[in-house]
Amino acid sequence: MSEFDEILATGANGATGRFGDGWVIGNAVNGGIVMAAALSALADCLARDPAETTAHVDPVVISAYFTTASLPGEYHVDTEVVRAGRMLSTGAMSVTQQADGQRVERMRAIASFGNLGDLQLDRQPEPPTMPPPEQCLSMHDSPAQFEAPAILHRLDLRLDPASAGWAVGKPSMAGRMRGWLRMADGREPDPLLLMAALDFLPPVAFDLGFMGWAPTLEFTGHVRKRPAPGWLLVELASDTLGGGLMEEDARIWDSTGALVAQSRQLCSIRVPGAGPGKV
Amino acid sequence: MSEFDEILATGANGATGRFGDGWVIGNAVNGGIVMAAALSALADCLARDPAETTAHVDPVVISAYFTTASLPGEYHVDTEVVRAGRMLSTGAMSVTQQADGQRVERMRAIASFGNLGDLQLDRQPEPPTMPPPEQCLSMHDSPAQFEAPAILHRLDLRLDPASAGWAVGKPSMAGRMRGWLRMADGREPDPLLLMAALDFLPPVAFDLGFMGWAPTLEFTGHVRKRPAPGWLLVELASDTLGGGLMEEDARIWDSTGALVAQSRQLCSIRVPGAGPGKV
Numbered sequence: 253m254s255e256f257d258e259i260l261a262t263g264a265n266g267a268t269g270r271f272g273d274g275w276v277i278g279n280a281v282n283g284g285i286v287m288a289a290a291l292s293a294l295a296d297c298l299a300r301d302p303a304e305t306t307a308h309v310d311p312v313v314i315s316a317y318f319t320t321a322s323l324p325g326e327y328h329v330d331t332e333v334v335r336a337g338r339m340l341s342t343g344a345m346s347v348t349q350q351a352d353g354q355r356v357e358r359m360r361a362i363a364s365f366g367n368l369g370d371l372q373l374d375r376q377p378e379p380p381t382m383p384p385p386e387q388c389l390s391m392h393d394s395p396a397q398f399e400a401p402a403i404l405h406r407l408d409l410r411l412d413p414a415s416a417g418w419a420v421g422k423p424s425m426a427g428r429m430r431g432w433l434r435m436a437d438g439r440e441p442d443p444l445l446l447m448a449a450l451d452f453l454p455p456v457a458f459d460l461g462f463m464g465w466a467p468t469l470e471f472t473g474h475v476r477k478r479p480a481p482g483w484l485l486v487e488l489a490s491d492t493l494g495g496g497l498m499e500e501d502a503r504i505w506d507s508t509g510a511l512v513a514q515s516r517q518l519c520s521i522r523v524p525g526a527g528p529g530k531v
Numbered sequence: 532m533s534e535f536d537e538i539l540a541t542g543a544n545g546a547t548g549r550f551g552d553g554w555v556i557g558n559a560v561n562g563g564i565v566m567a568a569a570l571s572a573l574a575d576c577l578a579r580d581p582a583e584t585t586a587h588v589d590p591v592v593i594s595a596y597f598t599t600a601s602l603p604g605e606y607h608v609d610t611e612v613v614r615a616g617r618m619l620s621t622g623a624m625s626v627t628q629q630a631d632g633q634r635v636e637r638m639r640a641i642a643s644f645g646n647l648g649d650l651q652l653d654r655q656p657e658p659p660t661m662p663p664p665e666q667c668l669s670m671h672d673s674p675a676q677f678e679a680p681a682i683l684h685r686l687d688l689r690l691d692p693a694s695a696g697w698a699v700g701k702p703s704m705a706g707r708m709r710g711w712l713r714m715a716d717g718r719e720p721d722p723l724l725l726m727a728a729l730d731f732l733p734p735v736a737f738d739l740g741f742m743g744w745a746p747t748l749e750f751t752g753h754v755r756k757r758p759a760p761g762w763l764l765v766e767l768a769s770d771t772l773g774g775g776l777m778e779e780d781a782r783i784w785d786s787t788g789a790l791v792a793q794s795r796q797l798c799s800i801r802v803p804g805a806g807p808g809k810v
Contacts, residue, residue, distance in 0.1 A: 315594030
């Protein structure tokens with residue numbers, strides 16, 4: 253079993269799992285992993301719903317609100333089927349953990365599942381031009397003082413040198429980041445992994461000179477197509493920033509050049525005084 | 532009281548209101564109106580929560596999942612405070628209506644409120660260049676066979692001629708639509724109205740030759756700043772379409788040129804055979 257699949261809730265009740273230490277950034281479990289755990293539990297819940305068609309196996313859209321940071325250890329997912337529909341089936345999720353003797357909510361989300369099999373894309377943005385993975389920068393190329401968060405060891409991430417200047421104190425200030433991504437253990441992408449991968453890269457705020465924590469407040473991701481095996485090309489962009497809040501958009505193309513997923517998140521910038529302008 | 536404010540839930544329980552006939556497109560109440568009603572109820576709910584700061588008066592982000600079409604008539608909003616936080620307070624909403632003797636859910640949503648007062652935007656995309664409102668096309672300029680949906684009478688909408696060709700059978704096929712927008716009765720914009728206005732324009736699918744109904748499945752909107760009074764500039768864009776699903780992005784600038792709101796929605800295209808490619 254892959255490292256990614258290990259942390260997803262399984263079993264008859266489908267609702268309790270364990271976040272491993274290997275998926276953290278700082279002390280907090282990566283938001284993409286929290287969403288994947290919740291989606292996995294909702295998939296189990298939908299599969300047991302008598303009104304649900306068995307065809308709705310692909311997560312198509314999720315909106316997640318992160319209220320407190322998830323920590324390594326046991327988590328619980330409560331799920332509810334909102335509507336089993338013709339085209340999509342929709343459910344709600346709440347991820348909680350025990351903390352200080354009480355159950356604390358980490359994330360509240362709504363998501364819809366559908367079927368993306370044999371889907372043709374009629375219109376899509378073309379992938380950006382980028383050097384091949386072997387000419388991009390991996391965490392092994394980073395300066396000695398760079399302490400890679402645990403999650404980077406689960407990934408094979410190769411950043412475009414043009415958007416990796418922040419690692420040596422020279423952000424491009426364009427608000428862009430691009431890289432090739434695959435799982436270090438070879439686990440191939442699928443719609444569930446795509447939803448998580450939309451939140452795997454370092455924050456695009458780094459490319460604007462904000463090097464602190466940029467916690468996600470809200471995240472909405474769409475999967476547009478089942479991905480082909482192989483490298484994913486992930487591009488982050490941000491155009492709006494104000495009052496300590498910024499928007500971060502992510503897009504993922506698969507190895508065939510198909511746009512397979514896209515997302516927008518609202519995140520908080522918590523480094524007063526750093527970077528451009530007042531935050 | 533403005534036409535917009537009339538339909539919002541009010542009163543001590545803050546949870547029951549009435550959708551007027553004037554806000555429909557086809558038979559369904561506009562999704563922006565349904566979201567505004569739910570946000571208004573959540574605002575009341577937050578204001579009564581003892582753990583909540585009174586400063587969180589602005590809707591900052593909403594994610595709404597539309598499960599069935601809302602109809603004119605009475606509606607009910609159930610609300611729940613998920614977390615009263617320092618920067619944002621988050622709640623969940625469910626909009627229901629009585630239909631065929633039972634309560635049917637129309638929309639499930641999560642939203643966060645914060646405070647956008649005195650907020651400076653440090654980074655934002657510039658507004659597109661557009662002819663002034665008096666050189667744009669209103670519904671009075673539309674061909675005689677055009678039957679304006681009721682909601683258009685509540686709005687003063689002036690479309691850029693460059694993106695209004697669909698009204699005479701000549702869509703630009705660029706997947707773009709731009710227009711000036713204000714409320715017909717002079718109600719000035721605020722964050723609540725912005726959330727609704729993100730969903731007020733005709734579907735951008737029209738500009739791709741899909742002239743049928745394009746129901747919203749999921750909508751996520753961000754308000755970035757309290758808007759100045761006057762005209763709003765609304766721009767829609769879509770870059771991805773496949774399998775009967777498309778993404779529609781909206782951005783709104785206020786009369787000072789500030790980017791005040793942005794959204795993405797996933798909608799369904801239900802005109803098989805029309806427009807470009809297989810849907």
